[in-house]
Amino acid sequence: MYIRGWRLARRRFGVDDCIIIGAGPAGLTAAIYLARFHLSIRLFDSGSSRAAMIPCTHNHAGYPEGIAGKELLRLMRVQAAHYGALREEMRVTELTREGENFAVTTDVASYRARTVLLATGVVNHRPAALLPEVHDPALERGLLRYCPICDGYEVTDRRVAVIGTGDHGMREALFLRGYTSDVTLVAPEAEHALAPDCARALDDAGIVRIDGPCGGYAIEGDRLAFDTARGRMAFDSVYPALGSRIRSRLAVAAGARASDEGCLEVDDHQRTSIPGLFAAGDVVKGLDQISHAMGEAGVAATAIRNLLAERRPLRR
Template identity: 80%
Template sequence: MDDCIIIGAGPAGLTAAIYLARCHLSIRLFDSGSSRAAMIPCTRNHAGYPEGIAGKDLLHRMRAQAERYGAVREAVKVTAIEPDGDGFRVRTDHGSYPARTVLLATGVVNHRPEGLLPDVHDPALARGLLRYCPICDGYEVTDTKVGVIGTGEHGMREALFLRGYTSDVTLIAPEAGHRLDAACTRALDEAGIARIDGPCGGWAIEGDRLALDTAQGRMAFDSVYPALGSRIRSHLAIAAGALATGEGCLEVDDHQRTSVPGLFAAGDVVKGLDQISHAMGEAGVAATTIRNLLSERRPIRR
């Protein structure tokens, strides 16, 4: 029986694996290969990398560090977490595994604009023509022409955030028309943010810009931000009995404990700031709590 099974091998899961392996615990890390961090072409706001680092390179370094101390990583997909006595049984597409504790670090999946196919999406993302995180890379679009795909309060807030970096921001409805109340409209007008109706389509990279069709014709931008929300990958914990918000974010206490004893969560799957540094901090808290919990049940080393 493993001391802890970590589900998800992004920054949160890998940080926890490093901590727990260095506590001389038996760790199994399940990696489905779908970490959102792997999509980052280059992050320049992660401390310690002034020239930036690609998401895949950061994950590679973290995996090597975890494995150096004995963490076992397996490329499997988890299908269920089942409480079993004082521990859990984690079922995967390659069998089931018992564990004393479980840490869920499965993150979220960004909603992509409809009709934006991989043959345009992926190279646009790699070139910085398509971006998903204004907090991470708003600096990189300073004084450029930016489009935001979204509407409602969420779209309005993302457009206003980006207005702090450039005066040329356009909010484009993903479908036929905007859904903006008077307060949202007033805030956009006061910030000088243009509003364009959708639907969006005809996505293509044209020169150094990402272009698309709108209700007012074809437009091209230096960078486009989809503000369409995300899907929180919390279903495994919810099915095991963990409480979550209406949006699906897992509810945890100050020590990253879910409502199910022995089941922890860290990173973007938990309500909070979707940032690498924040996910790593939560993972450090969760790992320390897991170590102390296991030590209370049975001394770790004799």
């Protein structure tokens, strides 16, 4: 009770030590660290963490039988709350500088903070014709997958399709070729757009190429089926390789530097080009892995604590 009261007393002045935007694995890890540093924080959760889509991850250390993404997030929320981290379900609409501090505007109210950590992640592009009533059950059953690094092992020796083309589609198909010999690359809309060297690499790996457009998605038995230029086909698992949208708009609008794709530029301490603004997880160019996002968040949280200590002593 003393610790929580002390935190609230520090917040009476209307400025938090840190506001975390995003409550996926990166944001929650940072919340745990920062709360245990005895800092006053807010964690804004829009409810759109990509980790919640994971039916069961088997490569996250510490869970030999795997763990569902929603359960992992729940446990992390419990741990953060145990140390007094304040999580609020709201969407942030604007981030601006106010001198040395930041103003964070949500769909409910505005808040001020000495530092901000952006952990907003990315949104995967989905096949346009894949309706939610098919997408979600297919995802839950492992018929539709988005991360071959995470779950390629689960499709070992299975029949797999990659929906994509160009260099990105080729690289995903070649990656999955390390798990199964039955890989088909299907163009999402029309004919494949492949450079000669991409086509040669696919041919050398024995990967079949089929033109689109793709449509008519449906779960048929234990497979996900859809229409192609060669007729209807069904696969044990389908991987869309259509890229993603980086959710860096808030930071970019505030003046932070980002790559052409939208990934925020950070240094070794997860500092963006704006002093006091940090970023961790998939919004930063990386592996799109839970463990990687959590590691970046730990680095960012420690750097935030040290920055605040430089501005004024952090003492009990």
